[in-house]
Amino acid sequence: MSLLDDTIASIEAPDAEAARGAGARLDALTKPPGSLGYLEEIVRRYAAIRHDPAALAGRGMITLFAGDHGIAAAGVSAYPQAVTVEMLRNIGAGGAAISVLARRLGFDLIVTDVGVATDTSAAPMTGVRYRRMGAGTRNFLEGPAMSLGQARSAIEVGIETAREARANGATLIGIGEMGIANSTPAAAILAALSEVAPARLAGRGTGIDDRGLGRKIAAIEAGLKIHRASFGDGVSLLAAIGGFEIAAMTGVCLGAAAVRVPVVVDGFIATAAAAAAEKLRPGLREQMFFAHRSAEGGHALALEALGARAILDLGMRLGEGSGAAIAMSVIQAALALFHEMATFASAGVSRKIE
Amino acid sequence: MSLLDDTIASIEAPDAEAARGAGARLDALTKPPGSLGYLEEIVRRYAAIRHDPAALAGRGMITLFAGDHGIAAAGVSAYPQAVTVEMLRNIGAGGAAISVLARRLGFDLIVTDVGVATDTSAAPMTGVRYRRMGAGTRNFLEGPAMSLGQARSAIEVGIETAREARANGATLIGIGEMGIANSTPAAAILAALSEVAPARLAGRGTGIDDRGLGRKIAAIEAGLKIHRASFGDGVSLLAAIGGFEIAAMTGVCLGAAAVRVPVVVDGFIATAAAAAAEKLRPGLREQMFFAHRSAEGGHALALEALGARAILDLGMRLGEGSGAAIAMSVIQAALALFHEMATFASAGVSRKIE
Numbered sequence: 144m145s146l147l148d149d150t151i152a153s154i155e156a157p158d159a160e161a162a163r164g165a166g167a168r169l170d171a172l173t174k175p176p177g178s179l180g181y182l183e184e185i186v187r188r189y190a191a192i193r194h195d196p197a198a199l200a201g202r203g204m205i206t207l208f209a210g211d212h213g214i215a216a217a218g219v220s221a222y223p224q225a226v227t228v229e230m231l232r233n234i235g236a237g238g239a240a241i242s243v244l245a246r247r248l249g250f251d252l253i254v255t256d257v258g259v260a261t262d263t264s265a266a267p268m269t270g271v272r273y274r275r276m277g278a279g280t281r282n283f284l285e286g287p288a289m290s291l292g293q294a295r296s297a298i299e300v301g302i303e304t305a306r307e308a309r310a311n312g313a314t315l316i317g318i319g320e321m322g323i324a325n326s327t328p329a330a331a332i333l334a335a336l337s338e339v340a341p342a343r344l345a346g347r348g349t350g351i352d353d354r355g356l357g358r359k360i361a362a363i364e365a366g367l368k369i370h371r372a373s374f375g376d377g378v379s380l381l382a383a384i385g386g387f388e389i390a391a392m393t394g395v396c397l398g399a400a401a402v403r404v405p406v407v408v409d410g411f412i413a414t415a416a417a418a419a420a421e422k423l424r425p426g427l428r429e430q431m432f433f434a435h436r437s438a439e440g441g442h443a444l445a446l447e448a449l450g451a452r453a454i455l456d457l458g459m460r461l462g463e464g465s466g467a468a469i470a471m472s473v474i475q476a477a478l479a480l481f482h483e484m485a486t487f488a489s490a491g492v493s494r495k496i497e
Numbered sequence: 498m499s500l501l502d503d504t505i506a507s508i509e510a511p512d513a514e515a516a517r518g519a520g521a522r523l524d525a526l527t528k529p530p531g532s533l534g535y536l537e538e539i540v541r542r543y544a545a546i547r548h549d550p551a552a553l554a555g556r557g558m559i560t561l562f563a564g565d566h567g568i569a570a571a572g573v574s575a576y577p578q579a580v581t582v583e584m585l586r587n588i589g590a591g592g593a594a595i596s597v598l599a600r601r602l603g604f605d606l607i608v609t610d611v612g613v614a615t616d617t618s619a620a621p622m623t624g625v626r627y628r629r630m631g632a633g634t635r636n637f638l639e640g641p642a643m644s645l646g647q648a649r650s651a652i653e654v655g656i657e658t659a660r661e662a663r664a665n666g667a668t669l670i671g672i673g674e675m676g677i678a679n680s681t682p683a684a685a686i687l688a689a690l691s692e693v694a695p696a697r698l699a700g701r702g703t704g705i706d707d708r709g710l711g712r713k714i715a716a717i718e719a720g721l722k723i724h725r726a727s728f729g730d731g732v733s734l735l736a737a738i739g740g741f742e743i744a745a746m747t748g749v750c751l752g753a754a755a756v757r758v759p760v761v762v763d764g765f766i767a768t769a770a771a772a773a774a775e776k777l778r779p780g781l782r783e784q785m786f787f788a789h790r791s792a793e794g795g796h797a798l799a800l801e802a803l804g805a806r807a808i809l810d811l812g813m814r815l816g817e818g819s820g821a822a823i824a825m826s827v828i829q830a831a832l833a834l835f836h837e838m839a840t841f842a843s844a845g846v847s848r849k850i851e
Contacts, residue, residue: 173593174594174815175703178704178815179819180811182813221529222529223850229844232844233846236844238837238838238843239527240528240838244830246837247830247833350531350532455809456810457534457535458535459532459536460529460532461532465533469827469830473823475601476823480594483597484592489592490586490587491583492583492587495576496575496576
């Protein structure tokens with residue numbers, strides 16, 4: 144079997160018994176039962192995904208993948224394609240939002256070029272790894288964005304990244320991305336996997352104007368029509384209308400679940416990757432946290448289609464894993480409460496009047 | 498003039514020019530304009546309150562006040578009054594939720610007994626300061642909860658705490674509380690200051706049952722009827738139906754604004770203190786951040802009455818400043834982004850296509 148098939152086959156369901164064990168301790172802590180709200184649910188879910196009622200906390204790691212998109216030629220982004228490589232350099236050099244957040248919040252950051260249009264691997268950028276599938280995808284209006292082999296390889300880069308993160312002590316993995324025009328394939332994937340119309344899923348991305356938004360919706364609708372026959376399977380769907388970085392994030396979702404590590408899904412683009420992972424392994428959404436509700440119009444609909452609750456709602460729409468990083472700090476705080484709070488018994492605090 | 502009158506007189510409006518200055522830098526950072534969402538608004542507001550377009554960041558400090566309430570005798574809480582002093586000991590010893598969060602997130606924590614029923618000042622608890630106004634307030638069904646002098650003194654303890662925090666380098670001050678039964682005076686204050694009915698503002702607090710909730714609503718309605726004549730002024734209102742810890746938090750709101758430091762208001766009880774501060778100095782709400790929307794039923798209504806946007810919505814209802822602590826970490830992350838992100842010019846990243 145391939146790494147991908149192997150990984151999917153090895154994913155277990157979350158452990159409800161571990162969640163119950165963690166819940167029992169939560170109720171013994173010096174607070175009214177349930178008063179930490181969703182933080183308590185976070186701890187229970189973490190315990191279940193980790194199959195560990197003790198919910199031991201390790202390092203948090205953010206995995207970021209960058210790629211370019213043939214569909215950019217259709218004029219669907221407010222920024223030139225050169226920004227992908229420019230921002231990749233900025234991220235590696237420590238000047239991007241995700242660089243600041245990872246540093247500030249104490250998370251490791253692994254940045255991988257999975258297929259940026261400009262090949263810089265001969266003179267590698269600081270802080271960037273190279274696992275290139277090509278110099279950007281093809282325009283999905285002119286054929287599949289990538290071959291099936293490229294799609295599998297991109298997914299497997301994500302699986303390997305998740306395994307490596309786990310081997311380095313990560314017990315929480317965020318996914319983020321950089322890729323000019325990638326809200327177009329993301330919206331196409333989400334439309335292909337749900338009943339939601341492209342016009343409702345397509346948003347302004349980095350800030351495109353009305354005419355650009357019209358081009359974007361038309362491109363998605365055309366892409367869906369051209370490639371409809373490929374949507375029955377997650378790999379062929381990603382090959383048809385996906386992106387290298389989206390497929391890699393899908394791989395992280397699968398690979399992390401296989402090593403019992405919860406994934407923290409960033410915003411709109413990362414949610415498309417999560418939806419593709421759910422397609423490849425139904426039920427996988429239970430093994431992920433959804434970091435925030437993005438300001439990108441269709442994100443709330445995409446979360447709803449996945450039955451997902453977002454941790455934060457800060458109106459962010461930057462990508463890069465920036466929302467995931469902040470949500471990961473909330474998750475780590477919830478785990479610290481679980482581990483470090485006193486119990487009613489240990490602190491000698493009276494219980495509720497019954 | 499008194500410290501209170503002096504403080505109120507010295508409060509300036511936020512500096513819109515500083516907000517504009519910070520906004521100009523935000524737009525130069527390597528991200529699509531506005532894509533950090535509410536984090537950008539946080540930076541602009543912080544700059545305005547600090548009168549500092551550079552939005553320099555200092556320490557974050559959480560101020561927590563504990564007091565007891567005569568109205569507890571009316572059977573309005575799910576926990577016995579002894580829990581206030583027991584939890585105060587737990588907080589000081591490092592075992593409470595706020596102790597864990599302050600330690601974990603890197604905030605200073607100042608804990609002050611402003612009038613717990615059990616006087617422990619002869620054998621002081623670790624990590625607790627004593628500024629006691631009495632051994633709990635009186636039952637507001639039998640007269641004013643405290644004297645006007647006690648109310649002013651409690652407010653001034655808060656003002657002094659804010660000044661001390663600023664002197665120790667704080668540029669962000671959270672407010673939190675501990676006091677069995679204090680969601681009853683908080684709901685009474687919020688009802689007195691808004692058009693919202695007590696039955697909609699009174700919630701289950703630490704988890705009271707239906708009969709207890711009925712007693713709670715009846716107590717608030719009776720208190721409002723008895724003390725209505727005192728509601729024209731913030732000090733007499735706090736004296737009539739307030740609590741020592743609520744008045745102290747009101748003082749922090751005033752004192753922090755006077756030294757140009759933003760306050761981060763925790764949940765339901767702290768919002769009542771903020772509403773009283775707004776009563777004492779109209780417009781003061783502009784100088785505060787509201788940390789989260791609590792699960793306590795009336796909190797959303799109270800925030801709406803203040804025109805406030807909450808940073809987080811995690812279903813928390815613990816108090817102690819626990820929601821404030823998490824929101825403060827979001828604010829500090831926003832400031833780190835502002836200070837540490839590269840600009841388009843410095844990173845050589847292309848601008849938007851115009």
